[in-house]
Amino acid sequence: MTPPPDITVIMATWNRGRHILPSVRSVLAQTHGNFELLVIGDALTDDTAAHLDRIADDRLRFFNLDTRYGSQFGPNNAGLDAARAPIAAYCGHDDIWAPDHLSRLLAAYRDRPELDAVASGLIMRGDWAEFPASVFGLFEDAIPFAHRHYTPPSAFSHRIDKGGRIRWRGRHEALHPVDRDFVLQLAERGYVFGSTRAVTVHKWAAGRRYLDYLRPRSDLQQATLDALLAGSADAETERLIGIARRNGHFMPSQERAAERLADAAFLQRSDNRRGLDLPDLMPLGQGVEWSQDSGDRAMDWFPASAPPDGLRWCGPSPEPHLLLPVAGEGAVRFEIETVAIRETGFPPLSVSFNDSPVPHDLTARFHLARFVVGRLTVTGRVRPDRPSILGFHLPPDQFAGDPPHRLKGFAVGGVRAWPVERP
Structure with missing residues (x-):
């Protein structure tokens, strides 16, 4: 026995x-x-x-x-x-x-x-x-x-x-x-x-x-x-x-x-942070846009600043992720407002879409006294039944403080999305 x-x-x-x-x-x-x-x-x-x-x-x-x-x-x-x-x-x-x-x-x-x-x-x-x-x-x-x-x-x-x-x-x-x-x-x-x-x-x-x-x-x-x-x-x-x-x-x-x-x-x-309770998906239609909300993003992003800026600065995580609550099928172009500290500029980064590396275009549009404002453009294939995730991969060695805060980073603001026309 x-x-x-x-x-x-x-x-x-x-x-x-x-x-x-x-x-x-x-x-x-x-x-x-x-x-x-x-x-x-x-x-x-x-x-x-x-x-x-x-x-x-x-x-x-x-x-x-x-x-x-x-x-x-x-x-x-x-x-x-x-x-x-x-x-x-x-x-x-x-x-x-x-x-x-x-x-x-x-x-x-x-x-x-x-x-x-x-x-x-x-x-x-x-x-x-x-x-x-x-x-x-x-x-x-x-x-x-x-x-x-x-x-x-x-x-x-x-x-x-x-x-x-x-x-x-x-x-x-x-x-x-x-x-x-x-x-x-x-x-x-x-x-x-x-x-x-x-x-x-x-x-x-x-x-x-x-x-x-x-x-x-x-x-x-x-x-x-x-x-x-x-x-x-x-x-x-x-x-x-x-x-x-x-x-x-x-x-x-x-x-x-x-x-x-x-x-x-x-x-x-807690459920929002871990991805157990997600916002409703937005039908893509001819195009949608949205602003950053005030939800908890764990160590990926600091809370959004007050309107009209509505910016989220990246947190201590070197791999912050951005939820894209868009429902549809096929290729979609995303255009994201970005901001960086003028003294350091945008950090070197790579981008993934649903965990697969994708090319991106990050262009500085104009400079302010302390910041540089840019636009990040990425194309990826969305799904009809679940959101997509945009991942940023940043240098991991730029921290200070307790808990660590990123010395060189960037912020994201409003997002626009529209379908890519098929040839």
Whole structure:
């Protein structure tokens, strides 16, 4: 008879497709092998299941929920209901575990039996080298737990049945974001928290990457997993820890952050930022135009200036993306108002349209006292059922401040789009 697993790993997911594979592989590559991995789909509509079906490993089980919850709380509760182990751990569908992550968690439970919840060290990473990385989970054992020790779920584990089975609260029930709310529930039940005091988790925060769910990627996750499996990740891990220390993000206090209520406005901004709630598509017709709105663009763009300028200056991300909410078929020409600082001019950049490189024309039209005003023209093929995305690829080494601000950048303003006549 197969022994029951020592620990259940729950991975909530929604429409990540093949990009979930590095995260799944990082779990299956654990040096401690007696676990089960439950991948729980939040009513998926893509091909994630087909990719998981190709993995021949009995420890992996996949469930796709009939109801869409729009947050990890629903899949996580389903995972807790299906768990066969006394301890649960969580791995984000775009996060990566070091091979010794589970062995360190379980060693902490074994060596300190008073612990009810154990976290490991986690590095919050970005998509570029100087992202203001943050480090969580490296705290002294906390009795009782306090707000300042919040740790993202990918580094977190807990006993399932202490004082009755715990449940994640829904995003509209909780006073805090659901991950913080869950940890606070454990604290209220008297859970004793501990840490492995070792960094074994690499996390990419979707909330800091504009349109992350609309255009998933996994190249950085795969590169990190390859380095961890090859034993060559220590130098990069130490470099990121150093960035966190320099920027004051090494074990930052969470007391103030935990007070932020997960109200409807916060949830709406979060969904817009990640690409889960998009504006209505505009029929192309003979042509359309629009201005920059005031929505949250994560680290891609700063808020739009007040009318009549209505400009968005590029943020610290070296790869800001611009949503083009136009519906149609065939080739469309886009004309975008652009502005740069006169002293530096427009930075060297390349452009992609729906993740494919495209030629562009960036022309300076006239100069003002402090700025140069130009026009960017790009042609791409739009689709009838979903928006397009214009990507800008900028030099990555022009940052300053905390968080970093781009020293040389540009701004975008109004956009015009019209169909290209067929010959």
